Amino acid sequence: MTKLLVIEFDEFKNFTRQVIQEEFKSALSPKADPTSKSDERLLSRAQMARELDVSLVTLHQWQKDGLPYRRLHRRIYFVKSEVLDYMYTNQKSKKKG
Numbered sequence: 001m002t003k004l005l006v007i008e009f010d011e012f013k014n015f016t017r018q019v020i021q022e023e024f025k026s027a028l029s030p031k032a033d034p035t036s037k038s039d040e041r042l043l044s045r046a047q048m049a050r051e052l053d054v055s056l057v058t059l060h061q062w063q064k065d066g067l068p069y070r071r072l073h074r075r076i077y078f079v080k081s082e083v084l085d086y087m088y089t090n091q092k093s094k095k096k097g
Contacts, residue, residue, distance in 0.1 A: 040079050040080065040081060042070065042072070042077035042078065042079060043077060043078045043079070043080060044075070044076075044077060044078075045059060045060075045076055045077075045078075047078075048078040048080070048083065051080060052083075063076070066086070066090070067083060067086060067087075068082045068083060068086050
């Protein structure tokens, strides 16, 4: 059963204006990323190793240490932004001599 809601035209106009302004603010905010994570393509192990300029052995060790990856069937893939976010947030402070 469908319910019908009747509102004044000015009320509808103000509501619509507010929604549009909020959408523009969120779309133009500095946090907005033109390539959202859901749109990023998946990189194979070899592609990810090339992007990071490391060997496959190193990449495998990083996976064991918590590097985010996705398993699709029996293959492993990476999302570059997830990997870079992980590496940035999990930097270990280097100990000097």
